[in-house]
Amino acid sequence: MSLLPSTSPYQLGQASVRGVMLQVLLALLPAIATYVWLLGPIILVQIAVASVSALVGEALLLKARGKPLGLFLGDGSALVTAWLVALTFPPLAPWWLVALGALFAIVVAKQLYGGLGQNPFNPAMIAFAACIVAFPALMSTWPPLPLAYGFSEQLQAVFGLLPHVDAMNGATPLDALKTSLKLGEGSVTVSTLLADPEVFGRIAGRGWEWIAAGYLVGGLFMLWRGIIRWQGPLAFIAGMSTIAGLCWALHPDQFADPLFHLFSGGALMGAFFIVTDPVSGCTTPRGQLFFGFAAGILAYLIRVFGGYPDGVAFAVLLLNLCAPLIDRYTQPAVFGWRKTR
Amino acid sequence: MIQLFKFRGGIKPASNKDVSSSAAIAKAPLPARLYLPLRVSARTLAQPLVAVGEHVLKGQAIASAEGVLGTTLHAPTSGVVSAIDAGDYPHPSALPVPRIVIDSDGDDRWCARKPLDAASASPDELRRHLREAGIVGLGGAGFPSHVKLSPGQAAIATLIINGAECEPWITCDDRLMQERAAEIIAGALILHRAIGARRVLIGIEDNKPQAIAAMQKAARQAAGGTDLSVVAVPTLYPAGGEKQLIRVLTGIEIPFGKLGFDFGVQCFNVGTAYAVQRAVVHGEPLISRIVTLTGNVEQAGNWEVLLGTPIAEFVALGRPRPDTDRYLMGGPMMGIDLASLAAPLVKTSNCTLVGSPRLFPPRPPEMPCIRCGSCARACPHELQPFELYWFARAGNLDKAKEYHLFDCIECGCCSYVCPSHIPLVQYFRFAKGEISAREREKKAAAAAKERFEFRNERAEREKAEKAERLARAAAAKAAESAAPRGEAAAGAAAPAVPPAASAAAESVPATAAAATPSAADAARKAAIAAAMERARVQREAVQARNTEALSPEQQREIAAIEARRASAAGAAAAAPPAETPTSAPELP
Secondary structure (H helix, E strand, C coil), X not given: CCCCCCCCCCCCCCCCHHHHHHHHHHHHHHHHHHXXXXXXXXXXXXXXXXXXXXXXXXXXXXXXXXXXXXXXXXXXXXXXXXXXXXXXXXXXXCHHHHXXXXXXXXXXXXXXXXXXXXXXXCHHHHHHHHHHHHCHHHHHCECCCCCCCCHHHHHHHHCCCXXXXXXXXXXXXXXXXXXXXXXXXXXXXXXXXXXXXXXECCCCECCHHHHHHHHHHHHHHHHHHCCCCCHHHHHHHHHHHHHHHHHHHHCCCCCCCHHHHHCCCCHHHHHHHHCCCCCCCCCXXXXXXXXXXXXXXXXXXXXXXXXXXXXXXXXXHHHHHHHHHHHHHCCCCCCCCCCCX | CCXXXXXXXXXXXXXXXXXXCCCCEEECCCCXXXXXXXXXXXXXXCEECXXXXXXXXXXXXXXXXXXXXXXXXXXXXXXXXXXXXXXXXXXXXXXXXXXXXXXXXXXXXXXXXXXXXXXXXXXXXXXXXXXXXXXXXXXXXXXXXXXXXXXXXXXXXXEEEECCCCCCXXXXXXXXXXXXXXXXXXXXXXXXHHHCCCEEEEEEECCCHHHHHHHXXXXXXXXXXXXXXXXXXCCCECCCCHXXXXXXXXXXXXXXXXXXXXXXXXXXXXXXXXXXXXXXXXXXXXXXXXXXXXXXXXXXXXXXXXXXXXXXXXXXCCCEXXXXXEEEECCCCCCEECCCCCCXXXXXXXXXXXXXXXXXXXXXXXXXXXXXXXXXXXXXXXXXXXXXXXXXXXXXXXXXXXXXXXXXXXXXXHHHHCCCCCCHHHHHHHHHHHHHHHXXXXXXXXXXXXXXXXXXHHHHHHHHHHHHHHHHHHHHHHHHCCCCCCHHHHHHHHHHCCHHHHHHXXXXXXXXXXXXXXXXXXXXXXXXXXXXXXXXXXXXHHHHHHHCCCCHHHHHHHHHHHHXXXXXXXXXXXXXXXXXXXXXXXXX
16 A cells, blocks of 8 residues: 555546647638638648648657657647648648748747747747748738639649649738729729629638638537637627728728628637637636737738738737736636625 | 525536445444544644543543633543553644543443533533534534634624535535434524524535435424525535535625624534534534545445544445555545544544545646636636646745635645646645745744844843942942942943843842942852752753653663763862873773
8 A cells, every 4th residue: 555645636627738639629620621622632731731840840849848748749739730820821832831830830939938838929820920921922822712723733832843823822802802992092892892703702702701610610619618718709709890890880882891801811710719829818708808809909900901911810919918918907806805795 | 495696616526425325324333442632623732631541431521622712522432541642643744643542441431411401501601512512613624613603793694504515425414414314403403593593504415315305304393483494506516615605505705814704604514513413412522423434445334433533443444445545534626645544533534535546546747737727717716726826836925825825725626627737736735835834934033033122122221220230339338438449340340240140130139239249249149150050950951851751771871871970070070180181081
């Protein structure tokens, strides 16, 4: 008999970091499936490239930092980052760009800050921001959906074996709308532009709106599983809808409606998968409301009035900076210490 | 219908109560030897009333209640006091605690029992009776019941009887309610009358339907005109925590540092209510309790055990399986890992949980905190455990305190849900201990400083007073005597006398000081010699402790050494002083 020195509790729940991360990966599947349906399996290749790159980077850095490889490589957090990088990058971007993005996210944004749980910024968003600054052209060219080209041509494009094909690359619907409105200088209206069936679908960009819906499904799954809390996503959607609704109500000719913005770009992915990142986001319920709402407004302002095709990444990174402060001032009342009884 | 409230957080661990819940309460065999720790509640030691070798009867008081929190300790059976020493106590510190050891004579013969007529007794009489019957809270904390009955500032509106028993595995209260409901209700009514509550609420988790039914039946039969309800509360750990149950039943939230009666609520465990009934109606002091024995045993059960029974003897009743690796006292959420099975069962021992690697696998390796907030959602006190964890880890104790570290009740919900398997509660215990130690040190340092300053001040004062007195005496002498040589100098030198000697010199009557200088000096010297002799005797009395517990051989050896030393000293004194340095033998 050995009386082990330890303290209560001795009975533990089933939760694990690995379990949480695997469920996040599972929640990404609807969007990935939609991607495959509209674009083909090339997105799976990109996800594989990002995963390998992230895991290699993670392994090297863990080894350099003297951390147990098995424990941390198996926790699934690097895969979540890798998948998010692959899904936020243009699907036909050269493989090295995706690999670089994943590597940057893991090595610089995560491990150099101390690894799992220590990164002040969302690694996938850091990767996106870094690459869009460094490679603006590559990061801004997106294929129209559904894409006519087959898997082999796409594969060649990704691995640089095919000369640049214009038909494969264009602006995102969000970018297209912004550019046309700017070129039109007030003479074109949003409604006439959105009527173009080549670019736009029912709600937002043709095809892309379905991928956004895939993120919505995954997000609802995570809510149901208790992986994320409702405050962040709801506040993000509310924030973006509020400012979009305001602009739209004032100038319906020059501003798209809120639904268009929610289903465009990275809005819904940001709402459910980025804003909810516990490490770099807010932890208090009120803080999450503030974080989400502010990120929603900022993302809209950047994507509509700024120079980048989308604003989710920069909005989230700016709010990441503020998260500790927000948490500090939104600490919830403790049992028995509520001011109003 | 009672309106129920919710507390936030909480978890639903596997209850495992069915392992022992069907076993009726059985009387444990009489142990040959009982160990009764004098620590009757957290901060109080009882003082022995018996001597080694004395014969005691079952129920006889063997140690007296000390202080406000003290309660009387009784002999659980008849027998002989075989030792009063220090021994194992079921506490995480594993430090020995003073105790009385009783060798049972096997007769189990009661002393005269003194019941109390609850109907005519005043609340004060009841409080005294409970204190003398050794009644403390049997739910876990062991808080003396008579203190809880002391009148607070606010009138007690609601008396709560806690039958929630939310810890997994434990079934002692469940069985007690099923089998002895009438006595519990009677005890509750006695408590109710003593504090003059408006209503009595008995809260039981809804996973104990039989206990609820039994208690409701007993309540219907006995309540009479009292507003007494047996309420099923939702099963959610830690609903049995006092503050949580008060919240669920009344909606009142009691912050850290406040007690129930500040809010007009008072709470007793069902086991305590039962003990009150036994003490008042039958005059039986608290000498036994129901203890669940479960976990990795062949036969789980609920036993009525005499307090002081060694845990080793108790667990043998259940026949632990061979792969047993630990014994917990209490449940798996808040229980303690017993360092020694020689420790006895005490008043707060509700369960002995036998563990194995299969039942309680080792905690998986600790991962970094990912700030997921699961702990914050599980915390019944709505704390932010992950923030507290960061502060505790960083040694940022002030910040931990600011974030309400001391509101933590160590229920274990945060550790239970943590996906990174961080032993959060352990960090919090550590931080609390560090803060308490730091505050104790601060207090001690402040006290030492005060003492030092006071001493300096006193020495200064005495020096000044003495100089003044001596100067006065010298002046008087100079005026009287025709030959005033040297006295003034003696007066001026006097302040240099050490403080200890000056204190002794004070006792010299002023008339002696006014006499001839040689007489005054002689008196002072005698006083100094007396003071030094007193100090020496005192020092010896204090320092000689380490030679008390010696074996006869060691004592003989020491005696021989002392004899040698004495003869050597005698020889040295007899020898001419001049020779001593040269004649000292050189050691090889």
